[in-house]
Structure formats: C-alpha cells, structure tokens
Amino acid sequence: MAVIVRVPTPLRRLTDGQGELEVSAGTVREAIEKLDELYPGFKERILDDTGELRRFVNLYLNDEDVRFLKGADTELKDGDVLSIVPAIAGGR
Numbered sequence: 001m002a003v004i005v006r007v008p009t010p011l012r013r014l015t016d017g018q019g020e021l022e023v024s025a026g027t028v029r030e031a032i033e034k035l036d037e038l039y040p041g042f043k044e045r046i047l048d049d050t051g052e053l054r055r056f057v058n059l060y061l062n063d064e065d066v067r068f069l070k071g072a073d074t075e076l077k078d079g080d081v082l083s084i085v086p087a088i089a090g091g092r
Contacts, residue, residue: 006083029072056087
C-alpha cells in the first residue's frame with residue numbers, strides 16, 4: 001500500500017530536502033520504520049524508546065490525529081496521506 005508522508009521542514013535535512021515521500025506500509029509504525037531504513041535517524045525523531053509517538057510530534061492521517069485512532073499502530077490504506085507536524089509551544 002503506497003502512502004504519502006509529508007515531512008516538515010526541520011526533518012527534511014534527513015530526507016535530502018524532500019517534503020513528500022512515498023512509502024509502502026500497512027501501519028504508521030511500519031511507515032516510520034521503512035523511512036528510517038531509507039533515511040537513518042528518522043525513527044528516533046518520531047518514536048520514543050518505547051516505540052510510542054514522541055510527545056511533541058503530531059501525526060495526522062488524512063487530517064485525523066493518529067493519537068485518537070490507534071497511535072503508531074493505526075492502519076494505512078493505499079493513497080493515504082500521513083502528515084508529520086511538530087508541536088509548537090511558547091508565547092504568552
């Protein structure tokens with residue numbers, strides 16, 4: 001199943017500047033692992049040591065936060081779009 005992964009600017013140094021990548025995967029976790037094979041260091045920026053999503057990284061599957069689905073175990077289907085959005089904090 002081919003899905004599109006949208007990569008935010010801070011992570012594009014890992015992906016040779018590419019903002020969108022295509023990967024075949026059945027789950028969000030599998031997509032991240034495959035991207036890590038192609039771009040070493042990718043997984044550690046998205047998943048913590050327990051394999052769960054890092055606290056300050058949001059993943060949206062077709063505009064739905066995967067935390068409200070099955071997290072990293074959320075299933076993917078052909079044509080899905082997975083967007084990685086770093087959380088922004090601060091201000092007054």
